[in-house]
Amino acid sequence: MKKYYLLIVVTFLLFTFFAFTVIGNSQTDEFAFYAYNSTPVTDWDPSVEFSNGIVSLNNVYETLLRYDPLEDKFVKLLATDYTASSDGLTWTFTLRKGVKFHDGTELNADAVKFSIDRTIEMNMGASFIWAPVDRINVVDDYTVEFKLKYPAPLDLICSSGYAAFIMSPTAVKSHPDSWLTEGHEAGSGPYKLEKYQQERGEVILTWFEDYWGGWEGNHFKKAVIKDVSEAVTRRLIIEKGEADITIELPYEDITSLQDNKNINVLIGPSFQNLMLFFNTGKEPLNNKLVRQALSYAFPYQDVVSYCLEGYGRQGRGPIPYGLWGHSEELFQYKYDLNKAKELLEKAGYPEGGFKLLLTYLSGDEAERKTVELFKAKLAELNIDLEIRGMPWDSQWALARDNNLEKRQDIFIMYWWPDVCDPYCWLYSNFYSEEEPFFNLCYYKNKEFDSLADKAYKESGIDRDKATKTYIKAQDILMEDAPVVYIYDKKNVFFLNKTFQGFKDNPAYPNVVFFYDTYREK
Amino acid sequence: MLSFLVRRLLLGILTLFGVILITFILVRVVPSDPAAQWVGGRATPEQVEAAREELGLDKPIYVQLEHYIRDLLKGNLGYSLMTHQPIIKELKNRFPATLELVLISSIVALLIGLPLGLISAKAKNSWIDHFSRFFSIGAISIPTFWLALVLQLIFFMILEVLPSGGQLSMKIILFQDIPRVTGFMFLDSLITGNFVILKDFLKHLILPAICVGAYTIGLVARMTRSALLEILSEDYIKAARSYGLTERLILYSYALKNSLGPTTTVVTLAMGYALMNTFLVESIFSWPGIGKYVANAVTCLDYPAIIGITILGACAYIILNLITDIIISLDPRVKL
Numbered sequence: 009m010k011k012y013y014l015l016i017v018v019t020f021l022l023f024t025f026f027a028f029t030v031i032g033n034s035q036t037d038e039f040a041f042y043a044y045n046s047t048p049v050t051d052w053d054p055s056v057e058f059s060n061g062i063v064s065l066n067n068v069y070e071t072l073l074r075y076d077p078l079e080d081k082f083v084k085l086l087a088t089d090y091t092a093s094s095d096g097l098t099w100t101f102t103l104r105k106g107v108k109f110h111d112g113t114e115l116n117a118d119a120v121k122f123s124i125d126r127t128i129e130m131n132m133g134a135s136f137i138w139a140p141v142d143r144i145n146v147v148d149d150y151t152v153e154f155k156l157k158y159p160a161p162l163d164l165i166c167s168s169g170y171a172a173f174i175m176s177p178t179a180v181k182s183h184p185d186s187w188l189t190e191g192h193e194a195g196s197g198p199y200k201l202e203k204y205q206q207e208r209g210e211v212i213l214t215w216f217e218d219y220w221g222g223w224e225g226n227h228f229k230k231a232v233i234k235d236v237s238e239a240v241t242r243r244l245i246i247e248k249g250e251a252d253i254t255i256e257l258p259y260e261d262i263t264s265l266q267d268n269k270n271i272n273v274l275i276g277p278s279f280q281n282l283m284l285f286f287n288t289g290k291e292p293l294n295n296k297l298v299r300q301a302l303s304y305a306f307p308y309q310d311v312v313s314y315c316l317e318g319y320g321r322q323g324r325g326p327i328p329y330g331l332w333g334h335s336e337e338l339f340q341y342k343y344d345l346n347k348a349k350e351l352l353e354k355a356g357y358p359e360g361g362f363k364l365l366l367t368y369l370s371g372d373e374a375e376r377k378t379v380e381l382f383k384a385k386l387a388e389l390n391i392d393l394e395i396r397g398m399p400w401d402s403q404w405a406l407a408r409d410n411n412l413e414k415r416q417d418i419f420i421m422y423w424w425p426d427v428c429d430p431y432c433w434l435y436s437n438f439y440s441e442e443e444p445f446f447n448l449c450y451y452k453n454k455e456f457d458s459l460a461d462k463a464y465k466e467s468g469i470d471r472d473k474a475t476k477t478y479i480k481a482q483d484i485l486m487e488d489a490p491v492v493y494i495y496d497k498k499n500v501f502f503l504n505k506t507f508q509g510f511k512d513n514p515a516y517p518n519v520v521f522f523y524d525t526y527r528e529k
Numbered sequence: 530m531l532s533f534l535v536r537r538l539l540l541g542i543l544t545l546f547g548v549i550l551i552t553f554i555l556v557r558v559v560p561s562d563p564a565a566q567w568v569g570g571r572a573t574p575e576q577v578e579a580a581r582e583e584l585g586l587d588k589p590i591y592v593q594l595e596h597y598i599r600d601l602l603k604g605n606l607g608y609s610l611m612t613h614q615p616i617i618k619e620l621k622n623r624f625p626a627t628l629e630l631v632l633i634s635s636i637v638a639l640l641i642g643l644p645l646g647l648i649s650a651k652a653k654n655s656w657i658d659h660f661s662r663f664f665s666i667g668a669i670s671i672p673t674f675w676l677a678l679v680l681q682l683i684f685f686m687i688l689e690v691l692p693s694g695g696q697l698s699m700k701i702i703l704f705q706d707i708p709r710v711t712g713f714m715f716l717d718s719l720i721t722g723n724f725v726i727l728k729d730f731l732k733h734l735i736l737p738a739i740c741v742g743a744y745t746i747g748l749v750a751r752m753t754r755s756a757l758l759e760i761l762s763e764d765y766i767k768a769a770r771s772y773g774l775t776e777r778l779i780l781y782s783y784a785l786k787n788s789l790g791p792t793t794t795v796v797t798l799a800m801g802y803a804l805m806n807t808f809l810v811e812s813i814f815s816w817p818g819i820g821k822y823v824a825n826a827v828t829c830l831d832y833p834a835i836i837g838i839t840i841l842g843a844c845a846y847i848i849l850n851l852i853t854d855i856i857i858s859l860d861p862r863v864k865l
Contacts, residue, residue, distance in 0.1 A: 039703055047825075050612050058569035059611075131576050133569045189613050206614070207622040208696065208817040212703060230703060236694070237821065238813045240678055244686055245693050371828065401561035401830045445574060 039230035040507065040527075042520050043242045043251035048211045048233040051133075052204070053188040054173035054195070055126050058133035058426075062169045064211045064233055066519045068110075069173035069195035072101055072120070072166040075428050077279070077331055077515045082163055086115060086174055086196070096159030096468035101166075103150040108218045109176035109196045117152040120144070122177040134170035134426045140468075159468035161429055168427045169516040196220075198523035199231060209235025213522065226509075226526035233520075246271060252507040252525075255500070255518055259317035262500060270505050276512040277330035278499040280424040281323050282378065283437070284366075284492040285449040287417045292362050297355035299489040303341040304348040305385050306492050315377045319500060323493030325482040326423075326433040330496075330514065332471065333430030333463075333478040339486040348389060360390030364417040367406060370397030375420050378494060393418075407448045419448045422497075428515045429467065430478045434460040438485060449490035456484045530858070537854065541847040548843040549601070549836065553594055556832040563832055566610040597836075606840070607833035611825070616837035619822065624841065625712035626696060627811070627818030631803045633715070633734060634742030635796060642746040643792070646753025651780060653758065661750060668747035677740045677813040684736060692733050694815035701729050737814045741807055745799045752795050756788035793856045797849040805842045 042063070049061035054069050072087040089102040107115035121144045128138050140160035145153040154162055166172055179194035180187075188194065191204040198221060199213035215229040223229075236242045236254070243261055245251040249270060257265070266273045286293040286302065293299055308322040327334040352360060364386075368375040376397065383393040396416075398406070409415050425432040436445075439460060440452040459481035467474035485491070499512055509525040564581035565572060572580075581587050585596060600607065606616035642665075649661035684691040692698065696714060697707070708721040715734075718727035760766065761784055769779050808820035819838070826834035 039699070041699060053613075056569070056613070058572075131568075131579060133572070136573050136576070203702075205702075205817070206612070206619070207626065207822075208702075209815070209821075210702065232699060232703065234695075234699075234815070236815050238694075238815070241681065241694055241813060241815065244681065248686065248693070250693065250699075399561075399828060399830060401566065402559060404565075405561055443574060 039232055040228040040252045040520075040522055040525060041250070042231070042233045043236040043245055043254040044209075044233050044518070045235075045237060045239070045242065045254075045256040047209050047235050049204070051189050052191050052193060052201075053130075053132075054175055054193075055123075055130045055135065055171065056132040056189065058170050060518075062516060063519050064201075064213075065173060065195075066169060066197070066516055067199045067213055067231065067522050068193050068197045068201055069175065070197050071168070071172045071174065072103075073163055074513075075164060075167040075515045076513060077428050078277070078513075080332060082167060086120075087166070090163065092162070092468065094469070096465070097156045099154040099156070099162045100147070101152050101154075103152065104220060105150060107196055107220045109179065109194060110200045110216055111176050111179040111194060112218075113176050113178045115174065115196055116149045117146040119177050120152045120174055121146050122180075123174045124172075126175075126180070127171050134168065137165050137168050137171055137427050140165070156468070159465040161427075161464075161467040161471075161474075164427050164429050164467075167515070169519065170426055198227075202230070209237075219523075221523065228522055228525060228527070231520075231522040246502050246504065249504055252504045253510065253520055254502050257500070257502060259319055259500075262317065262319065265502055272503040272505055272507075274499075274501040274503060274510070274512060275319065276499050276501075277328070277514055278424075278497045278517065279328045279331055279428070279514045280422050280517065281326070281328045281496045282375070282420065282422050282494040283323070283326065284382075284494060285419040285421070285437075286490055286492075287412075287415055287419075287450060288452075288488075288490050289412050289450040290415065290417065292355070292357065293364075293417055295355050296488055297351050298357065300341075301348040301351035301355065301389075302386070302391075303489045303492050304344045304351065305382075305389055306341070306494070307343050307381050307385050308341075308494065309343065310381055311378050312495050314381065315374045316495060316497070319498045320495040321498075323496050325486065325493060326437060326491065327430045327478070327482065328496040331425070331428060331430065333475055333482075335475075335479045335482070338479065338482055341486075341489075341492070343385075345385070345388060352389065360386075363392040363394065366393055366395045366418040366420065367398050367403045367416045368395065368420045369400055369403060379420060408444050412450075415450075420494075421448070424517060425515070429464075431460065431464040431467070434478065434481055435464070438490065451488070451490040453484060453488065456481055456488075459484070533854075533858075534851075537851055541851070544847060545840065545843050548839060549598070550594075552836050552839045553597065554590075556830070556835050557590055557593075559830060561830045561832075563610055563830075566829065566831070567613075601840075606837040609826075609834045610831045611829055611834075616833055619834070620819065620837055620841055621712070623817065623819045623822050626714070626816060627804060627807055627820060629713045629715055630734070630737055630741055630807065630810075630816060630818060631800055634738040634803070635745055635800050637738055638742040638745035638749055638799075639796065641742075642749025643753055645746070645750040646792075647757065647780070647785065649750070650754045650757035650761065658754075661754070665747035665750040668743040669751075670747075671743060673740050673743070674809045674813060676743060677736070677810055680736045680739060681813065691736055694733070694737075694813065696733050696817055697726065697729050698733075701726060733814075737810050737816050740810045740814075741803055745796060745803070748795050748799055749792055752792050753788055756791050757784055760784045760787050787860065790857045790860055794853050797853045801842075801846045801849045804845050805838070 044063060046060050049064045050059045051057045051061060054065055057065055070085045074083040074085050076083060086104055086107060087101040088104050090099060092099045103115060103117060124138060124144055127135050140156045140158055142155045142157045147153050176194040193201045198216055198219045200216045202214040203212040211233040213231040239257055242254045243257050246254045247268060262273060265271050286299050288294055312320050312322060321329060324340045325338045366379055368379050379395045383395055386393045407415055407419050423433060437447055438451050439447060440457050441447045444450055459477055463474045463477035463481060466477055499514060501512060503510060506528050507525060508528045510520060564584060564586050565577045567580045567584060568576045585593060609616055609619060645661050649658040652658055681693055685693040708717040708723055710717045710720050714730045718730060766779060766784060769783055807818060808824045811818045811820035823838050826838060
């Protein structure tokens with residue numbers, strides 16, 4: 009028996025000796041490493057993916073245009089030019105010549121028509137963005153024409169980070185339907201998918217030699233997007249220089265990381281905002297005065313300081329700061345308990361005395377902290393707020409219950425754009441619905457609906473005019489107070505000092521366009 | 530023995546069916562809309578309805594169950610609502626990494642826990658016994674996530690001797706062909722003779738294995754100690770001593786062998802538990818196992834994935850219990 013133990017001990021020591029060799033700094037200029045906070049793709053099919061996959065697909069596929077909302081301009085990708093008819097119903101795009109897909113075939117108008125028709129027909133993910141399109145015509149090899157059912161901002165739709173990708177018809181047609189979903193691609197982007205290890209949460213991209221933009225200058229030839237779901241691990245590897253870029257670290261970490269000479273902290277606007285939806289179909293929140301009172305009772309600045317550590321700003325209407333359609337002139341509720349009491353008295357609730365149920369997404373600490381603060385303020389008005397954390401699916405199912413009385417009184421959720429258009433908020437969250445979907449305040453106002461529709465149609469023809477109409481529609485919302493606009497979140501990126509060229513584009517949340525980045529030697 | 534095995538297997542199949550039935554009903558009772566999940570977060574009501582029809586969710590629940598069981602018999606566990614991938618493929622890709630981690634950590638736990646329990650039983654109430662008790666209880670009660678974070682901080686951040694996580698280094702993944710024969714990295718790298726990958730893998734394995742194995746080390750040490758002490762006070766040991774047999778012979782050949790029954794039971798139960806509960810360790814060390822998949826499936830209410838995982842967990846427990854029974858049956862005192 010003794011010799012067995014001796015053997016075990018020797019094996020163990022050898023194992024330890026074998027494994028414990030000092031690891032050198034793994035930072036090299038051969039690849040870029042993005043430590044992402046979740047799985048970097050859920051479905052590789054560009055017609056279907058409507059989730060985190062935006063971070064991977066936007067490096068592999070390209071759209072006709074890319075929108076830069078901070079400068080309000082379009083970058084020409086697969087299209088070199090486009091025009092819209094004066095009625096906004098016909099859009100003509102001229103395609104870039106000499107663009108190759110990763111399978112070697114060339115981009116042409118047929119490929120554009122095939123890609124968008126496929127996405128519409130599959131009717132999955134964000135395919136609804138193409139709702140205004142009646143038909144797509146191939147004019148010639150490099151000209152494609154979109155006929156719309158009603159005027160719409162097609163340039164914004166074509167530049168969406170979801171469901172607007174152009175793919176190689178040859179590659180797609182020569183494989184079964186599930187081929188793309190299984191982890192293959194048919195794009196024309198600067199990077200090809202080299203390897204996708206779903207179980208590791210790893211996407212490995214490698215340069216596409218024939219990319220139309222060329223590879224002159226400084227670029228990464230390989231890039232890795234990896235799911236590092238634990239925030240502590242993400243912080244450790246960005247501090248050690250193992251990762252080039254990461255996101256979603258606790259706000260409390262930002263100050264100390266700003267002091268780290270090896271890290272750049274980049275803070276910019278995001279188009280994600282947090283909102284409280286009042287149940288306008290049920291007492292007492294069907295009373296506008298009660299909703300206004302509660303809008304005054306909300307501790308906006310406390311939430312921004314405590315939950316976001318200041319990395320956000322109080323919302324001013326549903327359209328987030330930085331996106332067209334947002335107006336700094338719009339009315340904004342401020343925390344004022346006396347005003348809230350006055351309004352409650354006017355509404356017939358001088359002593360408060362009612363109970364409300366609020367549902368939030370369990371596990372979301374920012375939401376939980378926010379509603380806890382609101383609960384404390386409402387208690388001062390003698391309003392009892394019951395807060396209930398639920399998984400998203402259950403929270404949403406309760407909000408869509410056929411029995412209106414069973415639904416929650418207040419629903420809290422984030423919203424962000426699928427197309428960089430104010431209509432994305434106004435239509436989804438406020439437009440009258442027979443069956444509730446995402447209008448979870450159950451708001452119905454015909455005047456608002458017609459203004460939102462009018463603005464949407466105008467936006468395909470005259471953006472300035474549309475902006476004014478969108479602001480008018482938002483004025484109605486501020487008066488009716490179906491929603492509390494808590495905050496517009498800021499995006500915070502943590503970058504290795506040597507990782508250069510990255511520019512945050514809030515139209516494509518958390519996307520790193522690796523082609524623009526490089527290692528500074 | 531054979532009739533025992535057949536009996537246990539039939540009982541196992543019955544248990545499995547019960548588990549499937551209960552899980553299927555439970556996950557469908559939770560308010561959620563699988564059709565909406567299938568098409569994506571902001572799909573239109575028309576898209577959701579089309580998906581409901583496509584997935585057969587518009588049919589009564591007993592019809593859905595019948596379809597599910599029919600598919601299951603063909604080895605089809607359905608498709609994940611989130612990734613649209615076959616569940617069987619997703620489990621097959623992830624389970625080996627978890628099994629490998631749990632198996633290796635359990636072996637290490639046995640190698641450490643067994644001698645520790647033996648020494649402390651031999652030297653009862655000595656300083657070694659006190660130290661062993663302190664160590665074992667500490668290993669059992671220390672929160673896994675805390676241990677993982679502390680180890681990561683010390684060995685990655687401060688000492689820089691071990692990696693922060695993952696199964697292999699990024700450079701290896703990017704610039705080497707990863708062998709895939711059995712799906713077990715340890716075996717695959719050995720089979721293909723790729724010692725660079727083996728070395729890299731072992732480096733990555735150390736910290737997660739310690740975290741997963743800590744609980745089992747403590748458990749094995751305590752269990753071995755108490756079982757040995759009980760056995761050492763039995764009449765046949767006294768008789769052996771009176772014959773003048775050496776203490777070493779009594780301890781190793783008579784007592785230790787008979788104490789292995791309870792130890793085996795706890796180790797297999799701990800393994801079964803670890804297989805489905807490595808989420809925290811896998812998450813902190815980015816280990817590509819099933820733990821994170823379990824957590825994602827539950828939080829997203831991905832019901833085909835939840836049922837698939839439950840079936841896998843139930844199978845693992847049934848097999849482990851069967852193995853335990855077989856090992857225990859080697860003891861002639863036990864009649865099957």
